Amino acid sequence: MKTKYFEYIAVYLSVLLVCVFVGIIGRLVLLEKGADEYTATVFFWISTGFGILMFAILSLFLNELVAGLLNRFLKAKKNESPESRISNEDLVKIESQVEDTLTKTGLSEDKTSAVDIEQIREDRRNAAKNQKQARIDAAIRYAQQEFALYATDDDLKQLGKNIIIYAEGIDFEKIKPVKVKDLSNLDLYHFGWNIWNCFKVSRQDRVAHFLKLTFADALKDVEVNSIKTHFKDDEQKGLIMIMEDLADF
Known part of the structure; x- marks a missing residue:
């Protein structure tokens, strides 16, 4: 959270400085053209405020526009079937490999029948x-x-x-x-x-x-x-004892 907070400060401070710089340049130009001090100062504040206002408007609409475009793009990627990401040439190769494997194992379409399965x-x-x-x-x-x-x-x-x-x-x-x-x-x-x-x-x-x-x-x-x-009582006692395996008989 702190990192994001400082990022916002850096962005908006940079914008403010740019707008002030543009306002100062405009004020100096007006003074050189013969405008009075009051008019130049008014222009400075108007241009600075206008720049900040435009940045705010653009940020608001651009963020929504970019978010919408990203969501639409990601949704299209998600809905895209795996097959559509494979070229026709690759599909032919895959089908050929599958057929070769089925043939080698005796399960090709020509050999697989109800009789074989039964x-x-x-x-x-x-x-x-x-x-x-x-x-x-x-x-x-x-x-x-x-x-x-x-x-x-x-x-x-x-x-x-x-x-x-x-x-x-x-x-x-x-x-x-x-x-x-x-x-x-x-x-x-x-x-x-x-x-x-x-x-x-x-x-x-x-x-x-x-x-x-x-x-x-x-x-x-x-x-x-x-x-x-009582099945396993005293396992090794008696004439008949517990045995784990009868396979040897």
Whole structure:
């Protein structure tokens, strides 16, 4: 603010000095032409005042005119589309480069079709399906290894089927109970967390429900909410411990 204030002082002082200088020159000229002292002095003040008045008028109108022109110019620049700033020659070069890139990547207009896009989608679906199937296979192998000493062959097969039902998001009405021996509730909790961590297809209350139905006899006195809160108790204790990754099975 102070800087601008001094700028105004400098401008108006300069104008005043110029007007006084012009008035003095005019007064001297009149005196040389034979005018009396009074007339020369009146001319001095009139010319000085007129100069200051003209500067004030010009400043007022010129400021508004310049501001209006600048606003119109800036608005036109803002509304100007990016394309209009690019020459026709540059546009041709850009279009040529885009076409070359699309051709190299196999996405030119001639090659891009509904069949190609659908094939890409199908490949992606198959890749996701294969990854999910790999996790299911690993989870079943893990379950068979962990429960081999504590369940019959038929129960091991049923446990594998239950895992598939959980992983695929199938209705739990198709789950059948599995009997196990010599395993504590803590072991079953750890197993449930490991299965949830392998797929992460649902919230933990769903895998708690899965455990409750799969090991119906062993967990008959435990509520689903209670199962959920004990998944990672004593992680490295028990016959079945917490595992962060089943990919090696």
